[in-house]
Amino acid sequence: MSALDAIDRNILRLLRLDARVSNAWLANEVGLSPSACLRRIKLMEQAGVIRGYTALVDTSQAEAAIAVIINITLERQTEDHLDRFEAAVRKHPEIRECFLMTGGSDYLLRVEVATAGDFERIHKEILSALPGVLRIHSSFSIRNVLATRPKNSR
Secondary structure, three states: OOOOOHHHHHHHHHHHHOOOOOHHHHHHHHOOOHHHHHHHHHHHHHOOOOOOOOOOOOOOOOOOOEEEEEEEEEOOOOHHHHHHHHHHHHOOOOEEEEEEOOOOOOEEEEEEEOOHHHHHHHHHHOHHHOOOEEEEEEEEOOOOOOOOOOOOOO
16 A cells, blocks of 8 residues: 555544444545545555554443553564564563553553453563563553543543
């Protein structure tokens, strides 16, 4: 897929606000026919620009999950060490997000757990076993203030 144009970026902006809008509504908003709009969405999905769709869950209404933010420092920052670490992270669905960072740590990870005991298991079995890890620093969230800005945000 070639570079995204202004219409593609507008489609993405609107889908981030509400991915359940109808294609007809979305097409009207961005000034395309429904078939042209759907074609652009399919191209962005095939190219991996749109990786999937998800539901934002209010944890006060559903099963509570505690977000744990983990800073990882590697022994070395060579391309080989980074590649091995990233490949290992991708094998663990418990790790919800992983960011390569600048600053004090090399990676920032996010996991969700129900209890501190769940995190202890993840720390022992997964985080401590990741290749090249020198230091692990974990912080537990108190509550989520802003995950995204859905249409009916408060």
